[in-house]
Amino acid sequence: MLMLVDCSKCRTTLQLPPGAQSIRCAICQAITHIADPRSGPPPPSSSPSSSYQPGHVPPSAVAPSPYNHAPPGQPPHAQGRKRALIVGVSYRHTNHELKGCINDARCMKYMLTNRFKFPESSIVMLTEEDPDPLKRPTKYNMRMALYWLIQGCQPGDSLLFHFSGHGSQQRNYNGEEVDGYDETLCPVDFETQGMIVDDEINATLVRPLPRGARLHAIIDACHSGTVLDLPFLCRMDRQGKYIWEDHRPRSGMWKGTSGGEAISFSGCDDNQTSADTSALSKITSTGAMTYSFIQAIERGHGATYGSMLNSMRSTIRNTDSGSELSGAGGLVTSLVTMLLTGGSLSGGFRQEPQLTANEPFDVYTKPFSL
Structure with a gap:
Protein backbone atom coordinates (compact mmCIF):
# COMPACT_ATOMS: atom_id res chain seq x y z
CA MET A 1 0.00 0.00 0.00
CA LEU A 2 1.34 3.43 -0.98
CA MET A 3 1.21 6.30 1.47
CA LEU A 4 0.59 9.87 0.25
CA VAL A 5 2.64 12.67 1.81
CA ASP A 6 3.08 16.36 1.02
CA CYS A 7 6.51 17.56 -0.05
CA SER A 8 8.03 19.59 2.77
CA LYS A 9 9.02 22.34 0.32
CA CYS A 10 6.55 22.72 -2.59
CA ARG A 11 3.65 20.75 -1.03
CA THR A 12 3.17 18.46 -4.03
CA THR A 13 1.50 15.19 -3.03
CA LEU A 14 4.01 12.33 -3.29
CA GLN A 15 3.64 8.54 -3.15
CA LEU A 16 5.82 7.07 -0.42
CA PRO A 17 6.94 3.51 -1.16
CA PRO A 18 6.23 0.97 1.61
CA GLY A 19 8.81 1.17 4.40
CA ALA A 20 10.55 4.30 3.11
CA GLN A 21 11.55 6.92 5.69
CA SER A 22 12.20 9.72 3.19
CA ILE A 23 11.37 10.69 -0.38
CA ARG A 24 12.85 13.14 -2.88
CA CYS A 25 10.37 15.37 -4.74
CA ALA A 26 10.63 15.12 -8.53
CA ILE A 27 9.55 18.75 -8.87
CA CYS A 28 11.66 20.74 -6.42
CA GLN A 29 14.20 18.03 -5.43
CA ALA A 30 13.60 18.59 -1.71
CA ILE A 31 13.87 15.56 0.57
CA THR A 32 10.91 15.00 2.87
CA HIS A 33 11.58 12.89 5.95
CA ILE A 34 8.81 10.73 7.34
CA ALA A 35 8.96 10.60 11.11
CA ASP A 36 8.71 7.31 12.93
CA PRO A 37 5.76 7.86 15.28
CA ARG A 38 7.91 6.52 18.14
CA SER A 39 10.79 8.92 17.57
CA GLY A 40 9.20 12.29 18.30
CA PRO A 41 8.75 15.21 15.90
CA PRO A 42 10.11 15.05 12.34
CA PRO A 43 13.28 16.90 11.41
CA PRO A 44 12.74 20.53 10.37
CA SER A 45 12.17 21.14 6.66
CA SER A 46 14.12 23.64 4.62
CA SER A 47 10.92 25.61 4.02
CA PRO A 48 8.45 26.03 6.89
CA SER A 49 5.07 24.55 6.03
CA SER A 50 3.37 27.45 7.78
CA SER A 51 4.39 29.69 4.88
CA TYR A 52 2.27 27.66 2.47
CA GLN A 53 -1.13 29.07 1.59
CA PRO A 54 -3.67 27.51 -0.82
CA GLY A 55 -3.06 28.91 -4.27
CA HIS A 56 0.44 30.16 -3.39
CA VAL A 57 3.40 28.85 -5.38
CA PRO A 58 6.61 29.09 -3.35
CA PRO A 59 9.22 30.99 -5.42
CA SER A 60 11.90 28.51 -4.39
CA ALA A 61 9.95 25.72 -6.10
CA VAL A 62 10.07 27.37 -9.51
CA ALA A 63 13.75 27.05 -10.36
CA PRO A 64 14.03 23.29 -11.12
CA SER A 65 11.34 23.32 -13.86
CA PRO A 66 12.77 22.71 -17.36
CA TYR A 67 9.85 24.73 -18.74
CA ASN A 68 10.61 28.03 -17.01
CA HIS A 69 11.31 29.61 -20.40
CA ALA A 70 7.76 29.02 -21.69
CA PRO A 71 5.45 30.77 -21.91
CA PRO A 72 7.41 34.04 -22.20
CA GLY A 73 7.51 35.83 -18.87
CA GLN A 74 5.74 39.00 -19.96
CA PRO A 75 2.87 40.49 -17.96
CA PRO A 76 -0.53 39.06 -18.95
CA HIS A 77 -2.66 41.28 -21.13
CA ALA A 78 -6.16 42.34 -20.09
CA GLN A 79 -7.78 39.09 -21.26
CA GLY A 80 -5.25 36.92 -19.48
CA ARG A 81 -2.79 34.39 -20.81
Whole structure:
Protein backbone atom coordinates (compact mmCIF):
# COMPACT_ATOMS: atom_id res chain seq x y z
CA MET A 1 0.00 0.00 0.00
CA LEU A 2 1.34 3.43 -0.98
CA MET A 3 1.21 6.30 1.47
CA LEU A 4 0.59 9.87 0.25
CA VAL A 5 2.64 12.67 1.81
CA ASP A 6 3.08 16.36 1.02
CA CYS A 7 6.51 17.56 -0.05
CA SER A 8 8.03 19.59 2.77
CA LYS A 9 9.02 22.34 0.32
CA CYS A 10 6.55 22.72 -2.59
CA ARG A 11 3.65 20.75 -1.03
CA THR A 12 3.17 18.46 -4.03
CA THR A 13 1.50 15.19 -3.03
CA LEU A 14 4.01 12.33 -3.29
CA GLN A 15 3.64 8.54 -3.15
CA LEU A 16 5.82 7.07 -0.42
CA PRO A 17 6.94 3.51 -1.16
CA PRO A 18 6.23 0.97 1.61
CA GLY A 19 8.81 1.17 4.40
CA ALA A 20 10.55 4.30 3.11
CA GLN A 21 11.55 6.92 5.69
CA SER A 22 12.20 9.72 3.19
CA ILE A 23 11.37 10.69 -0.38
CA ARG A 24 12.85 13.14 -2.88
CA CYS A 25 10.37 15.37 -4.74
CA ALA A 26 10.63 15.12 -8.53
CA ILE A 27 9.55 18.75 -8.87
CA CYS A 28 11.66 20.74 -6.42
CA GLN A 29 14.20 18.03 -5.43
CA ALA A 30 13.60 18.59 -1.71
CA ILE A 31 13.87 15.56 0.57
CA THR A 32 10.91 15.00 2.87
CA HIS A 33 11.58 12.89 5.95
CA ILE A 34 8.81 10.73 7.34
CA ALA A 35 8.96 10.60 11.11
CA ASP A 36 8.71 7.31 12.93
CA PRO A 37 5.76 7.86 15.28
CA ARG A 38 7.91 6.52 18.14
CA SER A 39 10.79 8.92 17.57
CA GLY A 40 9.20 12.29 18.30
CA PRO A 41 8.75 15.21 15.90
CA PRO A 42 10.11 15.05 12.34
CA PRO A 43 13.28 16.90 11.41
CA PRO A 44 12.74 20.53 10.37
CA SER A 45 12.17 21.14 6.66
CA SER A 46 14.12 23.64 4.62
CA SER A 47 10.92 25.61 4.02
CA PRO A 48 8.45 26.03 6.89
CA SER A 49 5.07 24.55 6.03
CA SER A 50 3.37 27.45 7.78
CA SER A 51 4.39 29.69 4.88
CA TYR A 52 2.27 27.66 2.47
CA GLN A 53 -1.13 29.07 1.59
CA PRO A 54 -3.67 27.51 -0.82
CA GLY A 55 -3.06 28.91 -4.27
CA HIS A 56 0.44 30.16 -3.39
CA VAL A 57 3.40 28.85 -5.38
CA PRO A 58 6.61 29.09 -3.35
CA PRO A 59 9.22 30.99 -5.42
CA SER A 60 11.90 28.51 -4.39
CA ALA A 61 9.95 25.72 -6.10
CA VAL A 62 10.07 27.37 -9.51
CA ALA A 63 13.75 27.05 -10.36
CA PRO A 64 14.03 23.29 -11.12
CA SER A 65 11.34 23.32 -13.86
CA PRO A 66 12.77 22.71 -17.36
CA TYR A 67 9.85 24.73 -18.74
CA ASN A 68 10.61 28.03 -17.01
CA HIS A 69 11.31 29.61 -20.40
CA ALA A 70 7.76 29.02 -21.69
CA PRO A 71 5.45 30.77 -21.91
CA PRO A 72 7.41 34.04 -22.20
CA GLY A 73 7.51 35.83 -18.87
CA GLN A 74 5.74 39.00 -19.96
CA PRO A 75 2.87 40.49 -17.96
CA PRO A 76 -0.53 39.06 -18.95
CA HIS A 77 -2.66 41.28 -21.13
CA ALA A 78 -6.16 42.34 -20.09
CA GLN A 79 -7.78 39.09 -21.26
CA GLY A 80 -5.25 36.92 -19.48
CA ARG A 81 -2.79 34.39 -20.81
CA LYS A 82 -3.56 31.09 -22.49
CA ARG A 83 -1.37 28.15 -21.60
CA ALA A 84 -1.73 24.45 -22.44
CA LEU A 85 -0.15 21.10 -21.62
CA ILE A 86 -0.84 18.34 -24.16
CA VAL A 87 0.24 14.76 -23.42
CA GLY A 88 -0.07 11.86 -25.87
CA VAL A 89 1.29 8.48 -24.75
CA SER A 90 1.36 5.58 -27.23
CA TYR A 91 3.40 3.09 -25.12
CA ARG A 92 5.26 1.98 -28.24
CA HIS A 93 6.82 -1.48 -28.32
CA THR A 94 4.95 -2.63 -25.21
CA ASN A 95 1.92 -4.82 -24.61
CA HIS A 96 -0.04 -1.64 -23.83
CA GLU A 97 0.51 0.08 -27.20
CA LEU A 98 -2.14 2.54 -28.41
CA LYS A 99 -2.46 3.81 -31.96
CA GLY A 100 -4.24 7.15 -31.70
CA CYS A 101 -2.76 9.11 -28.82
CA ILE A 102 -0.11 11.09 -30.69
CA ASN A 103 -2.73 11.81 -33.36
CA ASP A 104 -4.95 13.19 -30.59
CA ALA A 105 -2.13 15.42 -29.32
CA ARG A 106 -1.40 16.85 -32.77
CA CYS A 107 -5.06 17.53 -33.52
CA MET A 108 -5.60 19.17 -30.14
CA LYS A 109 -2.61 21.45 -30.60
CA TYR A 110 -3.81 22.42 -34.08
CA MET A 111 -7.26 23.29 -32.75
CA LEU A 112 -5.91 25.31 -29.81
CA THR A 113 -3.57 27.40 -31.94
CA ASN A 114 -5.92 27.94 -34.89
CA ARG A 115 -9.39 28.18 -33.38
CA PHE A 116 -8.73 29.33 -29.80
CA LYS A 117 -5.57 31.36 -30.51
CA PHE A 118 -3.31 29.73 -27.93
CA PRO A 119 0.24 30.99 -28.64
CA GLU A 120 2.40 28.11 -29.82
CA SER A 121 5.10 29.24 -27.38
CA SER A 122 2.58 28.72 -24.56
CA ILE A 123 1.92 25.05 -25.38
CA VAL A 124 4.04 22.21 -24.02
CA MET A 125 3.47 18.87 -25.74
CA LEU A 126 4.85 15.59 -24.40
CA THR A 127 4.99 12.63 -26.80
CA GLU A 128 7.34 9.74 -27.39
CA GLU A 129 8.19 11.00 -30.87
CA ASP A 130 9.88 14.13 -29.51
CA PRO A 131 13.69 13.68 -29.52
CA ASP A 132 14.04 16.00 -26.50
CA PRO A 133 14.23 13.73 -23.42
CA LEU A 134 12.45 16.43 -21.38
CA LYS A 135 9.47 16.27 -23.76
CA ARG A 136 8.86 12.53 -23.40
CA PRO A 137 5.76 11.65 -21.33
CA THR A 138 7.60 10.05 -18.42
CA LYS A 139 6.21 10.34 -14.92
CA TYR A 140 8.92 12.84 -13.97
CA ASN A 141 8.33 15.00 -17.05
CA MET A 142 4.56 14.90 -16.65
CA ARG A 143 4.85 16.03 -13.03
CA MET A 144 7.19 18.85 -14.00
CA ALA A 145 4.90 19.92 -16.84
CA LEU A 146 1.80 19.89 -14.63
CA TYR A 147 3.62 22.18 -12.25
CA TRP A 148 4.71 24.41 -15.16
CA LEU A 149 1.07 24.72 -16.23
CA ILE A 150 -0.08 26.15 -12.88
CA GLN A 151 2.98 28.08 -11.77
CA GLY A 152 2.49 31.84 -11.79
CA CYS A 153 -1.19 31.49 -12.66
CA GLN A 154 -3.04 34.80 -12.26
CA PRO A 155 -6.64 36.03 -12.55
CA GLY A 156 -7.67 36.08 -16.20
CA ASP A 157 -5.45 33.14 -17.20
CA SER A 158 -6.91 30.22 -19.17
CA LEU A 159 -5.18 26.86 -18.69
CA LEU A 160 -5.78 23.61 -20.53
CA PHE A 161 -4.57 20.08 -19.79
CA HIS A 162 -5.14 17.38 -22.41
CA PHE A 163 -4.13 13.76 -21.83
CA SER A 164 -4.56 10.88 -24.26
CA GLY A 165 -3.33 7.52 -23.06
CA HIS A 166 -4.06 4.80 -20.54
CA GLY A 167 -5.92 5.44 -17.31
CA SER A 168 -6.42 3.04 -14.45
CA GLN A 169 -7.59 2.72 -10.84
CA GLN A 170 -6.04 1.71 -7.55
CA ARG A 171 -7.57 0.99 -4.20
CA ASN A 172 -8.19 4.02 -1.99
CA TYR A 173 -7.76 3.42 1.74
CA ASN A 174 -8.60 6.79 3.28
CA GLY A 175 -12.32 6.79 2.47
CA GLU A 176 -12.19 9.86 0.22
CA GLU A 177 -13.48 8.13 -2.93
CA VAL A 178 -17.18 7.35 -3.36
CA ASP A 179 -16.40 4.08 -5.17
CA GLY A 180 -13.36 3.20 -3.04
CA TYR A 181 -10.84 3.69 -5.86
CA ASP A 182 -8.42 6.43 -6.88
CA GLU A 183 -8.26 7.17 -10.58
CA THR A 184 -4.85 7.36 -12.24
CA LEU A 185 -3.06 8.41 -15.42
CA CYS A 186 -0.34 6.17 -16.85
CA PRO A 187 2.91 7.81 -18.03
CA VAL A 188 5.00 5.95 -20.58
CA ASP A 189 7.14 4.50 -17.75
CA PHE A 190 4.30 3.65 -15.37
CA GLU A 191 5.37 -0.01 -15.08
CA THR A 192 8.61 1.01 -13.38
CA GLN A 193 7.86 4.49 -11.98
CA GLY A 194 4.19 4.13 -11.10
CA MET A 195 1.06 6.01 -12.09
CA ILE A 196 0.01 9.60 -11.36
CA VAL A 197 -2.88 9.51 -8.88
CA ASP A 198 -5.90 11.82 -8.91
CA ASP A 199 -4.95 13.15 -5.46
CA GLU A 200 -1.68 14.49 -6.88
CA ILE A 201 -3.34 15.99 -9.97
CA ASN A 202 -5.88 17.72 -7.73
CA ALA A 203 -3.21 19.05 -5.37
CA THR A 204 -1.03 20.27 -8.26
CA LEU A 205 -3.56 21.76 -10.68
CA VAL A 206 -6.90 22.26 -8.95
CA ARG A 207 -6.44 23.46 -5.39
CA PRO A 208 -3.95 26.27 -6.19
CA LEU A 209 -6.13 27.72 -8.99
CA PRO A 210 -6.75 31.37 -8.01
CA ARG A 211 -9.97 33.32 -8.33
CA GLY A 212 -10.46 34.65 -11.84
CA ALA A 213 -8.43 31.87 -13.49
CA ARG A 214 -9.91 29.00 -15.47
CA LEU A 215 -8.71 25.42 -16.01
CA HIS A 216 -10.11 22.96 -18.54
CA ALA A 217 -8.96 19.35 -18.55
CA ILE A 218 -9.71 17.03 -21.48
CA ILE A 219 -8.86 13.50 -20.43
CA ASP A 220 -9.09 10.73 -23.04
CA ALA A 221 -8.38 7.67 -20.93
CA CYS A 222 -10.09 4.74 -19.26
CA HIS A 223 -11.55 5.22 -15.76
CA SER A 224 -11.14 8.99 -16.14
CA GLY A 225 -14.48 10.32 -14.92
CA THR A 226 -13.13 11.92 -11.74
CA VAL A 227 -9.39 11.85 -12.43
CA LEU A 228 -9.05 15.48 -11.32
CA ASP A 229 -10.91 14.67 -8.07
CA LEU A 230 -13.27 17.60 -8.64
CA PRO A 231 -16.11 17.73 -6.10
CA PHE A 232 -19.10 17.58 -8.47
CA LEU A 233 -19.95 15.25 -11.36
CA CYS A 234 -22.61 16.04 -13.99
CA ARG A 235 -24.73 12.96 -14.71
CA MET A 236 -26.70 13.28 -17.96
CA ASP A 237 -29.32 10.85 -19.28
CA ARG A 238 -30.01 10.04 -22.92
CA GLN A 239 -32.67 12.74 -23.15
CA GLY A 240 -30.16 15.40 -22.13
CA LYS A 241 -31.50 15.91 -18.60
CA TYR A 242 -28.77 16.28 -16.03
CA ILE A 243 -28.13 16.29 -12.30
CA TRP A 244 -25.00 17.13 -10.36
CA GLU A 245 -23.68 14.41 -8.04
CA ASP A 246 -21.83 15.47 -4.91
CA HIS A 247 -18.46 13.69 -4.76
CA ARG A 248 -16.96 15.68 -1.90
CA PRO A 249 -15.01 13.39 0.45
CA ARG A 250 -16.76 12.38 3.65
CA SER A 251 -13.65 13.48 5.52
CA GLY A 252 -14.49 17.09 4.68
CA MET A 253 -11.23 17.62 2.78
CA TRP A 254 -11.70 20.34 0.15
CA LYS A 255 -10.90 19.13 -3.37
CA GLY A 256 -12.04 22.31 -5.15
CA THR A 257 -10.04 25.35 -6.17
CA SER A 258 -8.79 28.46 -4.38
CA GLY A 259 -11.54 30.46 -6.08
CA GLY A 260 -10.80 29.64 -9.74
CA GLU A 261 -12.94 27.63 -12.13
CA ALA A 262 -11.95 24.04 -12.96
CA ILE A 263 -13.93 21.92 -15.42
CA SER A 264 -12.97 18.51 -16.77
CA PHE A 265 -14.25 16.61 -19.81
CA SER A 266 -13.46 12.92 -19.40
CA GLY A 267 -13.65 10.11 -21.90
CA CYS A 268 -15.81 7.88 -19.73
CA ASP A 269 -17.08 7.18 -16.23
CA ASP A 270 -14.75 5.89 -13.54
CA ASN A 271 -15.93 2.31 -14.10
CA GLN A 272 -15.76 2.45 -17.92
CA THR A 273 -13.08 2.03 -20.54
CA SER A 274 -12.50 4.33 -23.50
CA ALA A 275 -11.58 3.57 -27.07
CA ASP A 276 -8.63 3.98 -29.40
CA THR A 277 -10.38 3.50 -32.73
CA SER A 278 -10.48 4.24 -36.46
CA ALA A 279 -14.28 4.06 -36.53
CA LEU A 280 -14.63 7.83 -36.20
CA SER A 281 -12.11 9.43 -38.53
CA LYS A 282 -12.23 6.51 -41.02
CA ILE A 283 -8.59 7.26 -41.78
CA THR A 284 -6.42 6.52 -38.78
CA SER A 285 -6.75 5.81 -35.09
CA THR A 286 -7.88 8.53 -32.70
CA GLY A 287 -9.19 8.61 -29.17
CA ALA A 288 -12.98 8.56 -29.31
CA MET A 289 -13.30 11.30 -26.70
CA THR A 290 -10.75 13.67 -28.27
CA TYR A 291 -12.30 13.20 -31.70
CA SER A 292 -15.85 13.83 -30.48
CA PHE A 293 -14.69 16.90 -28.49
CA ILE A 294 -13.07 18.53 -31.53
CA GLN A 295 -15.95 17.45 -33.75
CA ALA A 296 -18.51 19.13 -31.47
CA ILE A 297 -16.62 22.43 -31.73
CA GLU A 298 -16.14 22.22 -35.49
CA ARG A 299 -19.81 21.44 -36.08
CA GLY A 300 -20.87 24.53 -34.15
CA HIS A 301 -22.13 22.66 -31.09
CA GLY A 302 -19.76 24.37 -28.68
CA ALA A 303 -22.04 27.16 -27.48
CA THR A 304 -22.62 25.71 -24.01
CA TYR A 305 -21.27 22.84 -21.93
CA GLY A 306 -24.58 21.03 -22.32
CA SER A 307 -24.53 21.26 -26.11
CA MET A 308 -20.91 20.06 -26.09
CA LEU A 309 -21.76 17.00 -23.99
CA ASN A 310 -24.82 16.10 -26.05
CA SER A 311 -22.89 16.40 -29.31
CA MET A 312 -20.00 14.29 -28.02
CA ARG A 313 -22.31 11.59 -26.70
CA SER A 314 -24.25 11.54 -29.98
CA THR A 315 -21.08 11.14 -32.04
CA ILE A 316 -19.85 8.23 -29.96
CA ARG A 317 -23.26 6.57 -29.66
CA ASN A 318 -23.98 6.74 -33.38
CA THR A 319 -20.61 5.24 -34.21
CA ASP A 320 -21.07 2.57 -31.57
CA SER A 321 -24.40 1.55 -33.11
CA GLY A 322 -22.86 1.34 -36.56
CA SER A 323 -24.90 4.15 -38.10
CA GLU A 324 -23.33 6.53 -40.59
CA LEU A 325 -22.31 9.94 -39.35
CA SER A 326 -23.46 12.50 -41.85
CA GLY A 327 -20.45 14.60 -42.71
CA ALA A 328 -18.26 12.46 -40.46
CA GLY A 329 -14.81 13.85 -40.23
CA GLY A 330 -15.01 17.53 -41.03
CA LEU A 331 -11.93 19.33 -39.81
CA VAL A 332 -10.79 16.34 -37.76
CA THR A 333 -10.66 13.99 -40.73
CA SER A 334 -8.90 16.60 -42.84
CA LEU A 335 -6.46 17.11 -39.98
CA VAL A 336 -5.55 13.47 -39.67
CA THR A 337 -5.22 13.32 -43.45
CA MET A 338 -2.93 16.34 -43.51
CA LEU A 339 -0.90 15.68 -40.37
CA LEU A 340 -0.88 11.96 -39.85
CA THR A 341 -0.19 8.57 -41.27
CA GLY A 342 -0.68 5.39 -39.39
CA GLY A 343 -2.58 2.22 -38.72
CA SER A 344 -6.09 1.55 -37.60
CA LEU A 345 -7.86 -0.29 -34.87
CA SER A 346 -11.43 -1.03 -35.82
CA GLY A 347 -14.31 -2.03 -33.62
CA GLY A 348 -17.05 -0.59 -31.45
CA PHE A 349 -16.74 0.81 -27.97
CA ARG A 350 -18.83 1.61 -24.91
CA GLN A 351 -18.22 4.88 -23.18
CA GLU A 352 -20.04 8.01 -22.06
CA PRO A 353 -18.23 11.37 -21.87
CA GLN A 354 -18.37 12.89 -18.38
CA LEU A 355 -18.19 16.43 -17.00
CA THR A 356 -16.86 17.32 -13.55
CA ALA A 357 -16.39 20.74 -11.97
CA ASN A 358 -15.41 22.51 -8.77
CA GLU A 359 -18.94 23.99 -8.54
CA PRO A 360 -22.28 22.93 -10.10
CA PHE A 361 -23.73 25.14 -12.83
CA ASP A 362 -26.49 25.14 -15.47
CA VAL A 363 -24.81 23.33 -18.34
CA TYR A 364 -27.28 24.70 -20.92
CA THR A 365 -26.83 28.39 -20.09
CA LYS A 366 -23.11 28.51 -19.22
CA PRO A 367 -21.14 29.42 -22.38
CA PHE A 368 -18.29 27.10 -23.29
CA SER A 369 -14.98 28.88 -23.80
CA LEU A 370 -11.30 27.97 -23.63
